[in-house]
Amino acid sequence: MSTTTRVPQEERTRAMRHRLLEATVECLVERGFSGTTTTVVSERAGVSRGAQLHHFPTKNALVVAAVSHLTELRGGELGRAVAELPDGEGRTRAVVRMLGDHFSSPVFAAALELWVAARTDPALLEAVGPLEQRVGRETHRMTVEALGADESRPGVRELVQATLDLVRGLGLANTISDDTRRRGRILDSWADVLDEKLQENR
Template identity: 75%
Template sequence: MTQTTARVPQEERSRAMRARLLEACVELLVERGFAGTTTTLVSERAGVSRGAQLHHFPSKNDLVFAAVEHVTNVRGDELAAAASRLPGGTRRTRAVLEMLADHFTSPVFTAALELWVAARTDADLLAEVAPLEQRVGRDTHRLTVELLGADESLPGVRELVQATLDLVRGLGLASTITDDTRRRMRILDRWAEILEEQLA
């Protein structure tokens, strides 16, 4: 009796290899920044030969462009998953703020931040990053409105939601330099009170 070995189709192997390369690229962006992320380091981290990496992504920009999209999708998935676990009741507003703050202090946000900074002086990278960031911004705003039960037809509510997102994004940015968890928690507590009062 002959034993047949199940073979993984080429397309599936190729997709898995691509995913490893993108994950490695994101990890290196977080650890070493944009300038310190090289295609050689990415292929080593992913356990992929240099030739295979070049087949999927011929240049660093090709790799980073794909990583930008990957990071964008991961950020959206993470937010949606966190939103599905939010409690109801009197602590909901505070929980929404904590969810957003967690998102903006995550490694995925740090990787995105590295891309923003690099895109500031790289027109090709900016052309890729800007539309995706605009999409993320719109999706995050829409999700926040929904989670807070905010009625944007009322004067000032849209600006209040945007101020909330700017606040948590700024707190996330501050956390890349120092651990300010205690201060962040106090700010979120107070902002939750203001939001509940203003949105009531």
């Protein structure tokens, strides 16, 4: 087979896999883990059932691949949000608000579906666990940098972690009902406390 024939085929295969993974994440958001079936995913992706089964023969194989894809999506989404943060006064509030938005986004809702399913599915947990730890470390690192926090100072690491725990909890609450207004008030209050504490440790 010539290179000119092989490369387009590789591109088509890559594009098909990408459509399947995107469709899986969308289904997780809209239908939850139990409602995400290989049939629904293949229909949404516009891929034949046979082609989908060729790449991902089982639901778990599909979802495990989607876990890795989702990890990249979450990292990219957060990185772009950090890049758009303002400098100077109000930076801490902007960081906290940005994290609140990130943890109430559809991408977080999809990740949450995987966490819940992995609790009772050892194979899924084996895939989700290490990736989620990686996401957690990267999110923590980005938050430290965005806040300009010095974790060598006593209590600063705990403040950063408390911030992340808070926004995750608020993100969870947002999956039940639209919690935007209450979340905004809580995050602004926490930003004032966090800013004061970080100033003390600079």
